[in-house]
Amino acid sequence: MSKKPKILIVYTGGTIGMVKDYKTGALKAFDFSQISSKIPELEQLHCEITTISFDEPIDSSNMNVNYYINIAEIIANNYKKFDGFVVLTGSDTMSYTSSAISFMLENLQKSVIFTGSQLPIGDLRTDAKENLITSIQVASTYKNGKPVVQEVGLYFEYKLYRANRTTKINAEQFEAFASMNYPPLAESGVHLNFNNRLLLRSSGKDKKLILRKTLDNNVAILKLFPGITTSVVEAFINIPNIKGIILETYGSGNAPTEKWFIDLLEKAIVKGIHIANVTQCVGGSVILGHYETSSNLKRIGIIDGKDITTETAVAKMMYLLGEKLSEEEFKHYFEISLRGEIN
Numbered sequence: 001m002s003k004k005p006k007i008l009i010v011y012t013g014g015t016i017g018m019v020k021d022y023k024t025g026a027l028k029a030f031d032f033s034q035i036s037s038k039i040p041e042l043e044q045l046h047c048e049i050t051t052i053s054f055d056e057p058i059d060s061s062n063m064n065v066n067y068y069i070n071i072a073e074i075i076a077n078n079y080k081k082f083d084g085f086v087v088l089t090g091s092d093t094m095s096y097t098s099s100a101i102s103f104m105l106e107n108l109q110k111s112v113i114f115t116g117s118q119l120p121i122g123d124l125r126t127d128a129k130e131n132l133i134t135s136i137q138v139a140s141t142y143k144n145g146k147p148v149v150q151e152v153g154l155y156f157e158y159k160l161y162r163a164n165r166t167t168k169i170n171a172e173q174f175e176a177f178a179s180m181n182y183p184p185l186a187e188s189g190v191h192l193n194f195n196n197r198l199l200l201r202s203s204g205k206d207k208k209l210i211l212r213k214t215l216d217n218n219v220a221i222l223k224l225f226p227g228i229t230t231s232v233v234e235a236f237i238n239i240p241n242i243k244g245i246i247l248e249t250y251g252s253g254n255a256p257t258e259k260w261f262i263d264l265l266e267k268a269i270v271k272g273i274h275i276a277n278v279t280q281c282v283g284g285s286v287i288l289g290h291y292e293t294s295s296n297l298k299r300i301g302i303i304d305g306k307d308i309t310t311e312t313a314v315a316k317m318m319y320l321l322g323e324k325l326s327e328e329e330f331k332h333y334f335e336i337s338l339r340g341e342i343n
């Protein structure tokens with residue numbers, strides 16, 4: 001690229017946008033349009049940076065589907081004007097949000113990099129500067145006139161991950177995220193090294209960006225535990241308007257073989273509730289039918305979540321529910337990779 005790449009930073013909130021009032025010790029949000037006063041190093045990047053902030057920045061615990069739509073619309077409306085995008089959110093729900101955005105932006109052919117920080121930008125020991133600067137560098141890296149990363153990524157503590165493969169694993173360390181089932185897309189050391197063979201490419205080269213924003217959040221996560229009672233499972237399948245349940249099973253997709261349990265799930269599936277089997281383990285995959293304890297689940301038509309994360313299963317469920325698919329289509333699309341989220 002001969003001209004400076006144009007990067008749009010979308011600031012939604014989270015710790016990254018806070019400064020410490022050293023007199024009171026309290027954290028408070030600062031005006032993100034003044035970002036270069038906090039990080040003068042941004043001037044040294046060979047980029048033209050524009051920022052858009054939420055009117056009222058949020059802690060990511062308050063993230064919801066309407067905010068997903070805001071973020072996705074900002075990117076879609078500015079897609080042609082900018083060469084890359086950096087989205088700043090709190091880290092607590094970043095894996096959910098970034099996964100959802102990966103489904104909402106179909107045929108994405110530019111970088112959308114999510115990042116944040118464990119310490120506020122105004123803190124002496126902050127991790128915000130490195131996370132932000134490298135995310136901007138990733139989003140502005142072009143080769144032969146094309147963005148190197150053409151998907152939704154999540155950059156934290158020297159690693160760029162495919163966003164819909166991540167999980168927040170640590171509330172204390174700077175290395176807050178892990179991607180157990182897919183290696184990092186890039187690592188930042190002395191050089192910024194991209195693992196080119198791992199990068200996603202949308203199949204149709206000239207296909208236009210499609211914004212998918214009819215999400216349906218009538219979903220729930222049912223995590224199994226030894227001793228789970230009939231009334232708990234019953235309560236889940238009888239939630240008014242429930243359309244999809246993520247069933248977090250043990251190990252490689254195993255669940256109790258007790259009749260009451262299988263019967264309740266079968267009843268729910270017959271009623272039209274989509275149930276996806278996702279493992280509670282942070283790494284590895286569901287292998288339906290591998291043990292006797294998952295054969296019944298296979299027989300009643302449970303969706304095989306394979307190695308998808310819970311966060312991404314929730315996002316994918318909301319996205320596919322919004323697409324008004326038949327039961328077979330729903331199962332089919334859930335079980336294949338749409339944005340590189342499943343092996």
Ligand code: ASP
Pocket residue numbers: 013014015016058059060061089090091092093116117118
């Ligand atoms: N509670 C904050 C949030 O997720 C933590 C962070 O920014 O990392 O919004």
